[in-house]
Amino acid sequence: MPDYDFKDAKTLDYKRPEMENGYTDQTLYINLSDPQIAIKPVAEKTKKTFIGGKGYDLWLLWNAVQPSTRWNDPENALCIAAGPLGGTPIYPGSGKSIVATLSPTTASVIDSNVGGYFGPYLKFAGFDALEIQGKTTAEMVVFIDGVNQKIQLFETSGLPENAYELSAILTEHFAQGKPRNISVVSTGPGAKNTLIGCLNFTWYDSKRKRARYKQAGRGGVGSVFADKGLKAVVACWNNVTADTNKPADKARLKNVAKQHSREIVELDPKQNEMAKIGTTHLVTIMNDHDLLPTHNFRYGQHTQAPNLGQEVYRRMFDPGFDGCWMGCTVACSHGIKDFVPLTGPYKGKKVFVDGPEYETIAGCGSNLGIFDPHTVAEMNFYSDAYGLDTISVGTGIAFVMECFEMGLIDQSHTGGLDLHFGNRDAALEIVHQMAAGEGFGQIVGQGVRRMKALFAKDFGADATIMQDIGMEAKGLEFSEYMTKESLAQQGGYGLALKGPQHDEAWLIFLDMVHNFMPTFEQKAEALHWFPMFRTWFGLCGLCKLPWNDIIPEDNKDTAEPAKVLKHVRWYADYFSAITGNEVDPDDLIKMSESVYNFQRIFNLRMGFGRRQHDDLPYRAVGPVTETEYESRAERYDKQLAEIYKADIDGKSTAEKLTQLRKQREEQYEKLKDAVYKRRGWTPDGIPTHKTVKRLGIDFDEVVELLRANGVNS
Amino acid sequence: MIQVAGKQMAWHEGMTVSDLLDELKDPHPYAVVRINQQYVTRPNFEHTFVPDDADVFLIPMIAGG
Numbered sequence A: 001m002p003d004y005d006f007k008d009a010k011t012l013d014y015k016r017p018e019m020e021n022g023y024t025d026q027t028l029y030i031n032l033s034d035p036q037i038a039i040k041p042v043a044e045k046t047k048k049t050f051i052g053g054k055g056y057d058l059w060l061l062w063n064a065v066q067p068s069t070r071w072n073d074p075e076n077a078l079c080i081a082a083g084p085l086g087g088t089p090i091y092p093g094s095g096k097s098i099v100a101t102l103s104p105t106t107a108s109v110i111d112s113n114v115g116g117y118f119g120p121y122l123k124f125a126g127f128d129a130l131e132i133q134g135k136t137t138a139e140m141v142v143f144i145d146g147v148n149q150k151i152q153l154f155e156t157s158g159l160p161e162n163a164y165e166l167s168a169i170l171t172e173h174f175a176q177g178k179p180r181n182i183s184v185v186s187t188g189p190g191a192k193n194t195l196i197g198c199l200n201f202t203w204y205d206s207k208r209k210r211a212r213y214k215q216a217g218r219g220g221v222g223s224v225f226a227d228k229g230l231k232a233v234v235a236c237w238n239n240v241t242a243d244t245n246k247p248a249d250k251a252r253l254k255n256v257a258k259q260h261s262r263e264i265v266e267l268d269p270k271q272n273e274m275a276k277i278g279t280t281h282l283v284t285i286m287n288d289h290d291l292l293p294t295h296n297f298r299y300g301q302h303t304q305a306p307n308l309g310q311e312v313y314r315r316m317f318d319p320g321f322d323g324c325w326m327g328c329t330v331a332c333s334h335g336i337k338d339f340v341p342l343t344g345p346y347k348g349k350k351v352f353v354d355g356p357e358y359e360t361i362a363g364c365g366s367n368l369g370i371f372d373p374h375t376v377a378e379m380n381f382y383s384d385a386y387g388l389d390t391i392s393v394g395t396g397i398a399f400v401m402e403c404f405e406m407g408l409i410d411q412s413h414t415g416g417l418d419l420h421f422g423n424r425d426a427a428l429e430i431v432h433q434m435a436a437g438e439g440f441g442q443i444v445g446q447g448v449r450r451m452k453a454l455f456a457k458d459f460g461a462d463a464t465i466m467q468d469i470g471m472e473a474k475g476l477e478f479s480e481y482m483t484k485e486s487l488a489q490q491g492g493y494g495l496a497l498k499g500p501q502h503d504e505a506w507l508i509f510l511d512m513v514h515n516f517m518p519t520f521e522q523k524a525e526a527l528h529w530f531p532m533f534r535t536w537f538g539l540c541g542l543c544k545l546p547w548n549d550i551i552p553e554d555n556k557d558t559a560e561p562a563k564v565l566k567h568v569r570w571y572a573d574y575f576s577a578i579t580g581n582e583v584d585p586d587d588l589i590k591m592s593e594s595v596y597n598f599q600r601i602f603n604l605r606m607g608f609g610r611r612q613h614d615d616l617p618y619r620a621v622g623p624v625t626e627t628e629y630e631s632r633a634e635r636y637d638k639q640l641a642e643i644y645k646a647d648i649d650g651k652s653t654a655e656k657l658t659q660l661r662k663q664r665e666e667q668y669e670k671l672k673d674a675v676y677k678r679r680g681w682t683p684d685g686i687p688t689h690k691t692v693k694r695l696g697i698d699f700d701e702v703v704e705l706l707r708a709n710g711v712n713s
Numbered sequence B: 001m002i003q004v005a006g007k008q009m010a011w012h013e014g015m016t017v018s019d020l021l022d023e024l025k026d027p028h029p030y031a032v033v034r035i036n037q038q039y040v041t042r043p044n045f046e047h048t049f050v051p052d053d054a055d056v057f058l059i060p061m062i063a064g065g
């Protein structure tokens, strides 16, 4: 007999609506405080303006919170949505869910996209989005049973703390012999005890007979989930076919889906072999271009980087089909079977590791000066099981390691941990401490922004240098690419709405390697189009990898290869086929523009969303220390002399460092000007009245907010 | 003989990736090529030799994240 207990707290029987053209036109509302379950219709205007996915999340959240709401207030809402195209099993990459909430680390809106079956199952159960408000002191499991048309809230006890076991147990508990019908969203003890918690979304791996998971990692979404008292949210659905989404034109859908799917099968083996090695190929490629962060983003290259490269993980990954949604021919979600951790509660036991992906390898490996693939896999395993975001874990530990090496903190602050770069045991120990909410790990789990303030106040550390080397912006830790030599990607990170995550724009190669956009205007154009197009995936419930990680063979001969316009046209076709709304590629950009600008205004409403909030730590812009400068002296000297026409003869490194900094910081400010102009924003980074009117988001509240912030035209 | 993007191409002793791209007369600014299972990036094009019988894939663009 299992030693866990489920007690009914609330049940709602409902009638599932007919799916129509990718939509159910209703959302599910749950309040945990005084358990309440309700179903809300989606207004036609909402559908037209916000499309679905992240758009729906933002609208629900906007209406749930006030400018004074904090992440751990009961009224903060955690929203999860698929999108109109989500759940299509024949088009690659069509199973993403988008999570949005107020973040504990940024205090504003955060969104995070994730694979797994949950979003599609939620929709097929009858709901375009889920909104959870309130808080409970009990442990609560929400069960959305689309098959039996029932929503149940259970108070539970005795369930395991960590997501690894919890996902398996809940899958079995609710599956009634059909585990593929279940998707579990849960987190772990790390999310409860830190502010950088992630959510694990499961998908069922029929061949390996286990619940696997993907992570919605960024901005502490898991910490909000844990703070609400949620143990898990489970969705149940059966039988997914191309008809389940009720496409408007099935023949057209099949035609476009077949083309994209076949192209991937044919070209992936010739290109990056993602079906075999996932995103691990990026490690050595980034390293060769000086873009792989090492030692807290000081450098972009290390001689030992190949130890973390694709050849190593090719051997470690368990071969087989690894699609995190049904029918995804990219199938890049690999894992390691029979992995034996050397530390922690699973020490000496065989476990399955979901991952690692590039970000985890760079964040928990090279950026910590750790070039051991086993340690990276172990950090990956425990971060997931404890419900911690591997990117914030990596970037956070990298920061404290540099503080330690600089003497800003010492062993009296770290509880005796020797935090020199490369110390594998210490890195793992911090992860275990985060889960337990103990020791120095508990401090690291507050995120880089809070650590900077705390180290200055309590340890007397130099706040200025920490501002330069603490790799966060808007309160979010940087994801794992070096940006020093790509002004466009500095914008890609600095101007991203939620903080420095590469899902809005990844322009490094375009800018740095290909030099495709030498002027500010060209960079600004790229920083308009790419974030808009990438936003569109989040509105529709799609994964962006099939768009530009496998590329048509003739793409290089097209006018704008980086946009992969053949695929953009396919996506317009796909959208038209499902929804019945005839759109062209430009329409996709317009859809995103409304939601994108709305999110910027949401930031403004929460007290952010201005020019000053788009600032970057200088480490992202150029060399902070003399050692960094000297390591690439030829490059920097040349730039000073040739581009900035500076007289560097006889100048010391310190003098050149100052000169370079002045120039680079000026460039970044000029980039902001160009991008704001292109996006239709004021010089302070606020969308103008004209822009919101053009985009149809000139709701009374929005106009009032702009006026209150001095924007009248 | 080597295979480049599925087509046969003559091979010669001492051929580097840069030579290969020159001889191909393909103006696209590749950042990465793959030789068998080995990635070679632009900083290494000039000093990486292409072995005979190699299967070479030209990777048109690295999309990143």
Ligand code: SF4
Pocket (backbone or CB within 6 Å): A092, A093, A094, A095, A115, A322, A323, A324, A325, A328, A329, A330, A331, A332, A333, A543, A544, A545, A546
């Ligand atoms: S491309 Fe990879 S991450 Fe995206 S849906 Fe497919 S398997 Fe999942």
